[in-house]
Amino acid sequence: METDPHFASRRDGDDDVDAADRSRRKRSELSDRLKFLAAMFRSPRRVSSVTPTSRQTAVEMARPIDCRSGLPVLELGPGTGPVTRAILDRGVAPGDLYAIEQSADLCRHLEKAFPGVNVIHGDAFDLDTTLAATGVSLFDCVISGIPLLSFGPERSDALLMSAIGRVPPGRPMVQITYSAKAPLQPSDPRVRMHRSARVVRNLPPASVWLYSRPD
Numbered sequence: 001m002e003t004d005p006h007f008a009s010r011r012d013g014d015d016d017v018d019a020a021d022r023s024r025r026k027r028s029e030l031s032d033r034l035k036f037l038a039a040m041f042r043s044p045r046r047v048s049s050v051t052p053t054s055r056q057t058a059v060e061m062a063r064p065i066d067c068r069s070g071l072p073v074l075e076l077g078p079g080t081g082p083v084t085r086a087i088l089d090r091g092v093a094p095g096d097l098y099a100i101e102q103s104a105d106l107c108r109h110l111e112k113a114f115p116g117v118n119v120i121h122g123d124a125f126d127l128d129t130t131l132a133a134t135g136v137s138l139f140d141c142v143i144s145g146i147p148l149l150s151f152g153p154e155r156s157d158a159l160l161m162s163a164i165g166r167v168p169p170g171r172p173m174v175q176i177t178y179s180a181k182a183p184l185q186p187s188d189p190r191v192r193m194h195r196s197a198r199v200v201r202n203l204p205p206a207s208v209w210l211y212s213r214p215d
Contacts, residue, residue: 052079053145053176057206058086060197061143061174064210065090071140072096074166076124076159079106081113083145088114098134100124125155127162139166142173148183157187164191164213172210182209190214 053061061083065073073092078084078099087097094116100123101107107121122130124146131137142163148156163173174196177183182193190213197208 053082053206054199054202055082055086057176057197057199057202057208058083059089060199060208061145061176062086062090064141064172064174064196065092065143066140066171067091069140069168069171071138071168072098072136074139074142074163075099075145076142076163077101077145078110078119079145081110083143084110084114084117087143088117098131098136098139100127100130125151125159127159127166131166137166138168141167141171144173144175147177148175149177149179153184156184160184160186160191160211161188164211167212169213170215172212175209175211177207177209178204179207184211186211 065087067090073087073096075084075087075097078101084097084099088094094114095118097114098118098120099110099114100120101110102121102123104121107119110117110119118134120130120134124130124144144159144163146159148159151159160173160175167173175183182195186193191211192214193209193211195207196210199206199208
């Protein structure tokens with residue numbers, strides 16, 4: 001049986017495109033990893049893992065977003081942007097995403113990688129100051145990659161209460177942790193919490209927790 005040379009050409013061309021896409025993706029992942037490691041060495045307390053968040057974990061962190069709410073999304077500690085990418089893939093418009101990052105180098109990387117996203121160089125532990133210039137006071141949800149266990153219960157609780165005060169009742173602050181336990185026990189007993197996902201294929205294995213005020 002003879003092969004149509006035109007079909008073979010198209011197939012070979014598709015293989016070349018796929019190979020080129022894979023090559024670009026690998027280079028991008030390597031670049032992200034190097035930027036992530038550089039940020040970790042500069043500020044180890046603010047980086048929760050030795051590797052960026054996996055794609056599967058990022059998808060789980062973005063899953064609680066309600067794109068029908070009409071509200072923007074707030075991301076804390078985006079790093080090199082794996083969760084940022086998952087948030088956009090979820091259907092959030094770039095202009096409806098506000099990402100607060102402490103590292104100036106990572107801010108420049110995020111601005112280049114995600115045009116249109118509101119990248120803010122600032123401190124997530126002082127949301128009043130960091131968000132003041134945006135004029136935005138209410139978000140659909142807050143998605144946090146900040147390693148709360150590195151900052152102690154008092155500062156972490158203050159961040160939690162500040163974050164969930166910026167979302168409607170019942171909407172969550174989404175928090176990643178690499179601990180087997182919850183990353184934080186809220187000081188306010190009315191705050192509800194539960195683990196929404198466990199990703200064992202993340203390195204290290206990760207859990208996604210949701211915190212919210214009562215409806």
